[in-house]
Amino acid sequence: MTFPTKTGTLKVPGAKIYYEAQGSGPLLLLIAGGPTDAGVFAELSHFLADRYTVVAYDPRGNSRSPFDGKPEALQLDVHGDDAARLIEALGDGPAFVMGNSGGAQIGLNLAARHPEKVRALVAHEPPCLMLLPDPSEALAGNKEIHDTYQREGVEAAMQKFMAMAGLDEHGEDEEQQAPPPPEALETFERINGNMDYFLAHGLMPLSLYQPEIETLRTGKPDVIVGVGEQTVGEIANRTGVALAEKLGTQPMQFPGDHGGYGPHAEAFAKTLHAAFAQA
Known part of the structure; x- marks a missing residue:
């Protein structure tokens, strides 16, 4: 069944x-990470819309969510407040929330600072480097990416970023995909247009973000940490495992890699629904 998509601001x-x-159903807020936007969740939303009112959005500074004035450095508290306002405006009570990557960090901020807005949060591979036993190497790597951007521009910096994150090692799924539809190409173009903002203003604040562990450990709301089946040993998987350990929980495996919600949308949706059902 196909559900019509409503857009708004x-x-x-x-x-x-x-x-x-x-x-239709309870509100499910999907939070995109890094330079991505609502478009990356198009397939996933399709497989969830029979059970939830699925809302995906462009985080401020990305794509169709412009600043009123000049770009500002990414602030997790501000993004958490944005998510809370969306839930208040579009939902009827607290929402289910799933965030990926930097979007998972926004979800963690939202759950800690606005717990009354969240029924349950799935934080899928949040790259909270400060939770690693020794984050110095990863922080230095991200600083080098930032410095490379300033010296050489987007392309050189993103090559380093993809290699460090392990995102250049999962081409097999992409090779098996049919040619992308026009909507996916439009999303890709928008994401490319967000790279300057992400590298200049987003990468380092996300790298240094530390979730409020003691607040999140209360279990109100439930926080489920998701990790990719194909990302064992990669940095975002390791930070996810580290977060789960500090919360006193076990991470939940999700299909695919760091962006498994795309090529494995149907299976990812089933796992996500199971995570919310057990919360």
């Missing part, structure tokens, strides 16, 4: 947030 302090909503 929500005015928040300092920015305007673009969102897409489809389906």
Whole structure:
């Protein structure tokens, strides 16, 4: 069954947030990470819309969610507040939330600072480097990526970023895919347009973010840490495992790699629904 997609914007302090909503049922907020936007969740939303009102949005500074003025450095508290305002505006009570990568960090901030807005959070591979036993090497790597961007530009910096994150090692799934539809190409173009903002203003604040562990350990709301089946040993998997350990929980395996919600959308949706059902 196909559900129509409704689009809209929500005015928040300092920015305007673009969102897409489809389906019916309890609100499920999907939070994109890094330079990505709502478009990366198109397939996943399709497989969830029969059970949830699925809302995906462009985080401020990305794509169709512009700042009112000049770009500002990414602040997790501000992004957490944006997510809380979306839930308040579009939902009827607390929402289920799934964030990927930097979007998982936004979800962690939201759950810690606005627990009344969240039924349960799935934080899928949040790259919280500060939770590693020794984050110095990873932090130095991200600083080198940032410095490379300043010296040589987006392309050189992103090559380093993809190699460090292990995202250049999962081409097999992509090779088995049919040619992408026009909507996916449009999403790709928007994400490319976000790279300057991400590298200049987003990468280092996300690298240094430390979740409020003691607050999150209360279990209100439930926080489920997701890790990719194909990312064992990679940095975002390791930070996810480290977060689960500090929360006193076990990480939940999700299909695919760091972006498994795309090529494995149907299986990812089933696992996500199971995670919420057990919360």
